Amino acid sequence: MIKVNHSFLEADLNDVLRLFFTEADVECQFDYQPSVLRFRLSYGVNERIGEYSVALPEDALGYRRIFKRYAKVALYEFLSDITGKSLPYGALTGIRPAKLLRQIRAEGEDESDYFLNFLHVKPQKLQLLQQIVEAQADALSEEETAVDLYVGIPFCNGRCSYCSFVSSDINKAGTLVVPYVDALLGEIADTVALIRERGLQLKTLYIGGGTPSSLPLEQIERILSALDGLSPSEYTFEAGRPDSIHTELLELLARHGVGRISVNPQTVHDETLRAIGRRHTFADYERAMALCKDYPFTVNTDLIMGLPGEGTEEFCASLSGVMAHQPHDITVHTLCLKSGSILKEKTERLSADTTEQTSEQAYRMLTENGYIPYYVYRQKYSAGALENTGYSRGKICRYNVHNMEEVCSVLACGANAITKRVFMGESRIERYANPKDIPTYIAKLSAINEGKRKLFGEE
Numbered sequence: 001m002i003k004v005n006h007s008f009l010e011a012d013l014n015d016v017l018r019l020f021f022t023e024a025d026v027e028c029q030f031d032y033q034p035s036v037l038r039f040r041l042s043y044g045v046n047e048r049i050g051e052y053s054v055a056l057p058e059d060a061l062g063y064r065r066i067f068k069r070y071a072k073v074a075l076y077e078f079l080s081d082i083t084g085k086s087l088p089y090g091a092l093t094g095i096r097p098a099k100l101l102r103q104i105r106a107e108g109e110d111e112s113d114y115f116l117n118f119l120h121v122k123p124q125k126l127q128l129l130q131q132i133v134e135a136q137a138d139a140l141s142e143e144e145t146a147v148d149l150y151v152g153i154p155f156c157n158g159r160c161s162y163c164s165f166v167s168s169d170i171n172k173a174g175t176l177v178v179p180y181v182d183a184l185l186g187e188i189a190d191t192v193a194l195i196r197e198r199g200l201q202l203k204t205l206y207i208g209g210g211t212p213s214s215l216p217l218e219q220i221e222r223i224l225s226a227l228d229g230l231s232p233s234e235y236t237f238e239a240g241r242p243d244s245i246h247t248e249l250l251e252l253l254a255r256h257g258v259g260r261i262s263v264n265p266q267t268v269h270d271e272t273l274r275a276i277g278r279r280h281t282f283a284d285y286e287r288a289m290a291l292c293k294d295y296p297f298t299v300n301t302d303l304i305m306g307l308p309g310e311g312t313e314e315f316c317a318s319l320s321g322v323m324a325h326q327p328h329d330i331t332v333h334t335l336c337l338k339s340g341s342i343l344k345e346k347t348e349r350l351s352a353d354t355t356e357q358t359s360e361q362a363y364r365m366l367t368e369n370g371y372i373p374y375y376v377y378r379q380k381y382s383a384g385a386l387e388n389t390g391y392s393r394g395k396i397c398r399y400n401v402h403n404m405e406e407v408c409s410v411l412a413c414g415a416n417a418i419t420k421r422v423f424m425g426e427s428r429i430e431r432y433a434n435p436k437d438i439p440t441y442i443a444k445l446s447a448i449n450e451g452k453r454k455l456f457g458e459e
């Protein structure tokens with residue numbers, strides 16, 4: 001826990017502390033007098049006193065933003081010295097890394113000096129961010145009226161042991177499926193009407209989860225039919241688990257204009273799949289990919305680094321295994337154990353060094369095979385304080401870029417879905433969150449529709 005004399009610093013400093021310790025008490029004292037920021041940090045018998053020459057902006061937001069940056073760096077350097085650990089992203093926490101790089105460029109600062117010398121980001125990570133910012137440039141400049149539409153399906157076939165999403169096992173929650181889809185169709189109808197009334201320009205449509213393909217085919221068809229006629233420039237169905245993909249599903253998706261799907265094995269090792277509670281094998285992935293070859297879908301495949309019992313060698317075998325099937329995109333996730341997952345606390349985690357080495361090796365293998373990194377995000381509690389990176393060797397997924405970089409409003413339907421309105425040029429985002437729990441979502445449908453209409457009302 002952090003004890004600090006300015007409460008607005010507490011959350012950010014705790015993020016830095018968590019990079020080094022799961023539990024530790026650290027005291028921090030910061031005092032600013034024009035052009036000098038002084039600090040005193042202590043942990044057990046360790047103490048550091050120092051200062052930065054910096055003129056903090058006068059406006060309240062700018063003042064806090066820059067104050068936090070310096071406070072986090074001071075704490076990172078202190079803890080890094082005590083522990084002898086240096087982390088891949090250094091003191092960079094709490095902001096989307098590619099967004100920060102664009103911000104630093106816009107402020108006219110020297111990005112190498114800022115990332116490498118000030119934040120202590122490692123050179124290979126800065127290189128990754130520079131490539132990503134370049135690859136996603138085309139998807140960043142959306143107009144004020146642009147909007148994405150997200151449809152969430154909170155059901156899966158079983159529950160993976162690392163999962164912390166609000167997702168129900170469809171085999172146990174089967175009686176909720178039809179009432180859920182009924183409510184979802186009501187929300188979709190209202191949302192489509194809102195798009196038309198407000199003259200919003202629909203850019204992308206994304207059906208995610210959970211595992212959308214865990215629904216019975218006739219329920220999927222009801223949802224797809226409700227979305228017919230919208231003509232987004234990109235339409236994704238996050239199919240997910242390979243064992244839920246079959247010809248009838250692919251036929252249905254193609255008929256309704258879906259252009260992107262994902263087939264996610266997470267690993268090629270069946271023993272690991274059993275250990276993490278996924279009821280499929282790598283052979284199911286191979287079979288699903290063979291079926292996809294008959295359709296013009298762009299296919300994404302997700303893998304996870306740091307699964308129990310897997311090190312660099314196992315992960316690289318997974319990469320080779322999926323690359324043999326030539327998915328257009330590959331997303332490399334770092335295992336992230338949050339509360340709510342069965343695996344948390346129970347797992348012997350990979351060391352940070354191993355995960356970092358795996359991530360470097362994955363980057364090399366993917367880029368040597370023509371995959372370009374195009375979006376990145378980091379989560380608290382991820383192994384080795386690393387990132388999740390989307391690589392593509394074709395058309396990038398604009399929805400993912402919009403979502404990670406928060407450059408386009410999104411109207412979101414379904415339990416636990418979060419609608420966001422991005423006010424361009426104001427660095428302002430407002431949100432409306434749907435209830436997580438399915439029965440509450442169903443019961444509150446009218447209030448949800450009203451809440452979203454209010455958010456997208458005239459300014």
Ligand code: SF4
Pocket residue numbers: 155156157158159160162163164165167209210211240241
């Ligand atoms: S498929 Fe995804 S959402 Fe479903 S249980 Fe596994 S990790 Fe969670």
